[in-house]
Amino acid sequence: MARNRGKKALYEVMSRARSKSGYGRPPEQQAPTRPSAVEPAAAEPQAGPVVTKIAAKWWRKPRVVQLNAGRIEFSMPYQVAVAAGLVLVLALLASYRLGQFARFSVPVGPAPASGQAQQGPTENVANRTAVETPPPAAPADKTPPKTQKPEPVVPAGDNAIVLAHYHSMADLQPVQAHFAEYGIKTEIVPDSGRYILQTTQRYQNTTTRGSDGYNAIQKIKEIGALYKGKAPPGYETFAPNYFSDAYGRKVK
Numbered sequence: 001m002a003r004n005r006g007k008k009a010l011y012e013v014m015s016r017a018r019s020k021s022g023y024g025r026p027p028e029q030q031a032p033t034r035p036s037a038v039e040p041a042a043a044e045p046q047a048g049p050v051v052t053k054i055a056a057k058w059w060r061k062p063r064v065v066q067l068n069a070g071r072i073e074f075s076m077p078y079q080v081a082v083a084a085g086l087v088l089v090l091a092l093l094a095s096y097r098l099g100q101f102a103r104f105s106v107p108v109g110p111a112p113a114s115g116q117a118q119q120g121p122t123e124n125v126a127n128r129t130a131v132e133t134p135p136p137a138a139p140a141d142k143t144p145p146k147t148q149k150p151e152p153v154v155p156a157g158d159n160a161i162v163l164a165h166y167h168s169m170a171d172l173q174p175v176q177a178h179f180a181e182y183g184i185k186t187e188i189v190p191d192s193g194r195y196i197l198q199t200t201q202r203y204q205n206t207t208t209r210g211s212d213g214y215n216a217i218q219k220i221k222e223i224g225a226l227y228k229g230k231a232p233p234g235y236e237t238f239a240p241n242y243f244s245d246a247y248g249r250k251v252k
Contacts, residue, residue, distance in 0.1 A: 157204030159213055159248045163220060164238055165196045171236040172197045175243075178230060182223045198249065206248025213248050220246045 066073055163179070166172055169188055172195055176186050185200045199216070206213030224243025231237040 157202045157213070158250055158252070159203045159206050160198040160201075160251045161203065161206060161213065161217055161220060161246055162249045163197045163199070163224070163243050163246050165191070165194055166236060167194050168236070169195045174230070174232055174235055175227065175238065178227050179220070179223055182226075184220060184223060198251075202251070203248065217246050217248070 163186060164172065164175060172188050175197060176188065179186055186197050187200050189196045189198060199220075201216075203211070203213030203216060205211035206217060208214060221244045224238075224246070227238065227242055
């Protein structure tokens with residue numbers, strides 16, 4: 001039986017396939033498997049933050065003057081803008097002060113003509129003479145001074161006003177000082193083993209309403225009420241009347 005040349009038997013094809021795939025070889029003799037090109041290699045970790053192109057463009061410092069969509073834009077830091085504003089304000093103030101100085105230093109008004117310039121000193125001398133000349137004295141008033149009418153002399157009376165009487169002179173002395181502060185002069189007079197505090201002024205009448213003595217008694221009552229709480233410690237307080245029982249007494 002003749003062979004078919006150019007054709008291989010099935011067992012030969014299978015044996016060659018096994019030999020190529022390493023079937024039957026020990027593990028160390030098998031060819032290393034190549035990594036698949038489809039699987040991506042593990043990315044090694046990178047140190048530090050990843051800066052993208054967009055972020056780098058955003059963090060880029062803008063220019064002071066730039067052209068954007070046909071417009072000229074100015075951009076500067078906040079500190080520079082504040083400093084520029086302060087410099088502008090100082091410049092305006094300096095120019096204002098210089099203007100004031102120039103206004104007060106330069107004379108205002110037209111310059112005098114040549115003829116007027118020659119007449120200036122003569123006019124100044126005349127004006128100075130007119131100013132230095134004292135004004136005429138006012139005529140003396142020949143009207144005789146008015147004579148004041150003398151007040152009528154009130155005859156002295158024979159009545160004194162008794163403020164208080166006490167057996168100790170020392171207790172009456174603070175009362176005497178109290179009334180002296182309000183213009184009422186008094187004196188301490190001994191009388192039958194006791195002492196009387198009475199006014200040094202004499203009055204004509206002390207009982208009739210509206211008379212000099214009656215008015216003086218009303219004033220003594222008002223001043224006596226102010227003595228409340230003013231007595232020194234250990235002295236008579238003259239409470240509760242506080243000299244409201246003052247009366248007139250005829251004296252020689």
